[in-house]
Amino acid sequence: MEPFRFAIMGAGNIAGKFCEAVKLAEGCQVAAVASKSAQRAEAFAAKHGIPASYEGYARMLKEAKPDCVYIAATCDAHYELSKLCLEHGVPVLCEKAMFLNSAQAEEIFAISEKSGIFVMEAMWSRFLPAVKRAKEWIRQGRIGKPVLAQIDIGFRAPQDADNRYMNPALGGGAAFDLTVYTYELADFFIEQKAQEMQVSAMWSASGVDVTDTVLVRYDSAMAVLTSSFMTGLEEKAVIYGEKGRIVLPKPHFASQTILECQGLQPELEEGERLMPDGRLLYMDEVTKNGFVYEIQETIRCVREGRTESQVVPHALTLSCARLFDRIMETRPR
16 A cells, blocks of 8 residues: 655644654655745755655645645644645644634534545544543443543743734634643543533733633533643643542643542553552553554544544534634633
């Protein structure tokens, strides 16, 4: 089988991590990169051994004819670049947050489903072994019925208005950078449809949300989600059940997960060990670059002719985009 050929839109740090992951995955390569700057694209291609670089995105789509495009530009460009790819019949793997609002999500997914072209938000965290192990424990009933999830992610971002975190013109704000993780991970663990949401946000002088709190009520559980650019949070996810809890430190790039419940005497599976205090620890000692899993999923889905992934379905990304609508409604007038 011919190698699966990715092209990249954007030449920043996250695009570099994607290139490193492609080298670890079998049967694929990065065939081209495009940027608004010819010099930046050329330098990126030289650094990562990419055979072709382009100034401008449409030309790359016409000439390189990739099997899929990975969109690594800032959030403000995701919608337009996704639409451009679909207009050229090219599947899309787009960095999160994929959209700034629900109208963008609805349009792109409608085109995808009508044309039969694959589109997926690159929510890599849902593929990580430690995150998946936590979900397995929940499905096995290790903590009983889940009743509450608390997920906190935050750090002190650069406070100048020109950087991507604080610049609304670049899709800045905690919602698109951090809340996307807390919401889409909560959905992954709870596995129930959100029935009601309450949102609150603090806003910067530059016009972006810098701290978000979201309360989600599901059929029989709740989630309390906090994200912030103003201070360092403990950064963990805790899923409470009727009989115990599961803790994931750094849930958006988790390498471990911990099961806490009474009377725990499990048959240990690969990667698991009992701690001296009786808790069960799973350590991911295999993953070198977590982007590999979303790359493998993309290749599988495209080759099978799918329009979406069951791990990061269109409905999830659309639901999160509707949450962004709610958060933006809190912006001071």
